[in-house]
Amino acid sequence: MRQLLRRIRATGRATGRVAGPPRELPDAEAPGKGPELGGSVQFRHVDAGSCNGCEVEIASAFGPVYDVGRYGARPAASSRDADALVVTGPVTRNMRTALRRAHEAAPEPRPVVALGDCARGCGVFAEAHGVEGPVSDVVPVDVEVPGCPPAPEAIVAALRGLTGR
Amino acid sequence: MRGSSAPLNVTVTEVSPARLPAHAAVLLDAGHRLALTAAHEDPDGSLRVVYLFTAAATGASPERRDELHVQLDPSDPVVPSLAQLTFPAGRFELEMRDLYGIVPADHPLPKPEARLRFLHKGLEKLFEGRLPVDALPLAERVSGDTAVGHALAFCLAVEDAAGVTVSPGAQRTRALLLELERLYNHVTDLGALCDDVGHSILNAHFGRVREQLLRLNAATTGHRLLRGGVVPGGALLLAVPDAAGLQALAADIAELVDLALGHTAVLDRFTGTAPLSLDAARDLGTLGYVARASGLDVDARRDHPITDLRPALTVATRSSGDVLARFQVRADEIAASIALVTDLAYGMSPGLTSYWPPLSTPGERTSGTGVVEGWRGTIVHRVELAAGGTLSRTKIVDPSFLNRPALPVALTGTTVPDVPLAGRSFHLSHAGADL
Numbered sequence: 001m002r003q004l005l006r007r008i009r010a011t012g013r014a015t016g017r018v019a020g021p022p023r024e025l026p027d028a029e030a031p032g033k034g035p036e037l038g039g040s041v042q043f044r045h046v047d048a049g050s051c052n053g054c055e056v057e058i059a060s061a062f063g064p065v066y067d068v069g070r071y072g073a074r075p076a077a078s079s080r081d082a083d084a085l086v087v088t089g090p091v092t093r094n095m096r097t098a099l100r101r102a103h104e105a106a107p108e109p110r111p112v113v114a115l116g117d118c119a120r121g122c123g124v125f126a127e128a129h130g131v132e133g134p135v136s137d138v139v140p141v142d143v144e145v146p147g148c149p150p151a152p153e154a155i156v157a158a159l160r161g162l163t164g165r
Numbered sequence: 166m167r168g169s170s171a172p173l174n175v176t177v178t179e180v181s182p183a184r185l186p187a188h189a190a191v192l193l194d195a196g197h198r199l200a201l202t203a204a205h206e207d208p209d210g211s212l213r214v215v216y217l218f219t220a221a222a223t224g225a226s227p228e229r230r231d232e233l234h235v236q237l238d239p240s241d242p243v244v245p246s247l248a249q250l251t252f253p254a255g256r257f258e259l260e261m262r263d264l265y266g267i268v269p270a271d272h273p274l275p276k277p278e279a280r281l282r283f284l285h286k287g288l289e290k291l292f293e294g295r296l297p298v299d300a301l302p303l304a305e306r307v308s309g310d311t312a313v314g315h316a317l318a319f320c321l322a323v324e325d326a327a328g329v330t331v332s333p334g335a336q337r338t339r340a341l342l343l344e345l346e347r348l349y350n351h352v353t354d355l356g357a358l359c360d361d362v363g364h365s366i367l368n369a370h371f372g373r374v375r376e377q378l379l380r381l382n383a384a385t386t387g388h389r390l391l392r393g394g395v396v397p398g399g400a401l402l403l404a405v406p407d408a409a410g411l412q413a414l415a416a417d418i419a420e421l422v423d424l425a426l427g428h429t430a431v432l433d434r435f436t437g438t439a440p441l442s443l444d445a446a447r448d449l450g451t452l453g454y455v456a457r458a459s460g461l462d463v464d465a466r467r468d469h470p471i472t473d474l475r476p477a478l479t480v481a482t483r484s485s486g487d488v489l490a491r492f493q494v495r496a497d498e499i500a501a502s503i504a505l506v507t508d509l510a511y512g513m514s515p516g517l518t519s520y521w522p523p524l525s526t527p528g529e530r531t532s533g534t535g536v537v538e539g540w541r542g543t544i545v546h547r548v549e550l551a552a553g554g555t556l557s558r559t560k561i562v563d564p565s566f567l568n569r570p571a572l573p574v575a576l577t578g579t580t581v582p583d584v585p586l587a588g589r590s591f592h593l594s595h596a597g598a599d600l
Contacts (some may be wrong), residue, residue, distance in 0.1 A: 053312075
């Protein structure tokens with residue numbers, strides 16, 4: 001325990017804050033459903049056919065450096081506990097029903113974030129025989145985050161657009 | 166001859182379906198493993214199955230790659246199952262049945278249940294008809310966290326097929342990038358394993374180191390996931406990792422590992438959880454840290470080398486096969502990777518080295534294989550190039566495809582709260598397994 005406390009103190013001294021300073025709320029176009037969520041949004045992530053690249057940067061966004069949690073965004077383990085969905089990947093034929101059900105299980109207004117170029121338009125997987133289409137073909141999309149994968153800053157900015165903080 | 170590695174020793178044997186099991190048994194008895202099985206629908210409508218067997222380099226004898234090619238009757242495509250000889254064959258056979266309609270006769274599952282393949286995109290088909298350079302973005306996205314591993318296996322296979330020799334320096338650059346990929350993924354998962362047992366502070370510390378590694382990736386190749394570093398015929402390096410910075414990271418990570426394993430609650434949750442026995446690990450054909458944590462001494466960096474990594478390369482193994490062993494193997498591999506990067510970076514200079522496109526394109530169909538130790542385990546690609554140099558078939562085997570059946574075996578007797586922990590200790594790529 002003492003060693004852990006020493007490590008925590010040493011980290012603070014050596015690098016200052018690990019997380020960057022909080023930034024002003026980006027001037028993103030306010031998505032219609034954001035204000036209803038009251039500044040605290042639980043996100044259910046659904047991998048609808050992603051290559052895992054976006055997941056690396058989602059982990060970065062929720063990690064200690066970008067720390068989107070301080071703006072009111074939290075991961076949820078089930079869409080029944082979630083306010084919003086974050087969907088990655090082109091939607092595969094075999095995930096179409098699962099994605100639709102995950103969406104229906106979330107309480108209204110359940111905004112959907114299509115995260116990454118594949119979620120927005122199938123990316124390099126367009127034309128693949130097992131791909132159904134972009135997320136918007138299966139569930140209504142409220143926010144799009146471009147990138148392959150999007151930078152953690154872009155993910156943080158998009159989620160802040162929904163928390164409004 | 167490819168780079169500084171030993172010349173590839175590939176033999177191709179055409180066998181009839183009836184003779185296939187006997188030929189396979191001879192190779193398996195000689196210490197080969199079934200690394201890949203690929204069905205092909207040739208332009209004339211005929212069906213052909215290629216079985217690739219590999220054997221490790223030992224002492225003075227180079228690695229071996231032996232292929233059995235079986236021509237099938239398209240009106241009655243039946244091939245004898247090899248699942249009784251080696252478990253992975255059964256997995257490949259189900260895949261061939263689902264995607265090519267080839268029936269495995271006497272498969273141990275008489276009516277094999279529908280496999281769900283939630284994330285099946287049809288990735289291999291997308292490669293077809295493209296030039297290798299145009300297919301590279303697909304190879305980098307087989308599993309996004311394994312951009313280097315899959316791009317390298319793909320490039321090695323393409324170079325093998327095209328008869329291109331890559332310079333020893335470029336092979337060393339590739340080996341370096343492969344270790345950077347191992348580093349950030351191992352660090353991520355050590356943190357996640359701590360998080361799964363409730364030690365979120367340590368996860369935050371591992372996350373802090375992870376971000377430094379992702380930024381190092383961006384400085385080295387221009388991409389946080391190391392895309393663009395491995396190219397057909399060579400490698401691209403924007404900057405060489407700094408040795409002093411790496412040593413500081415090594416010390417930082419070692420301290421975090423000590424903190425984790427010095428914590429009784431963490432140690433208690435890891436110890437004895439989801440054990441995979443050596444026999445099960447061997448029989449199921451597991452690969453990577455899952456295999457090594459159960460005592461299987463397999464590592465393609467040594468067994469199928471693209472460049473000589475001695476003496477910096479050490480292959481870590483454990484014998485208990487539990488979550489603790491998988492944690493420890495990966496902690497040891499972090500230390501080994503940093504030693505390798507330091508060693509490889511010495512005297513390395515940034516820049517692009519590539520011998521592509523080849524001076525002449527083959528006038529007939531050629532094939533090639535690539536074997537790489539990605540961070541999850543051994544990745545195997547096999548490509549066929551049509552006349553003109555476009556890809557006519559790409560077969561990809563991610564280690565998760567072969568490790569996935571071992572997870573339920575390890576989970577036998579595991580309590581429900583430990584299931585996510587056990588799953589994370591395997592960390593399968595479903596994108597890589599479902600393709």
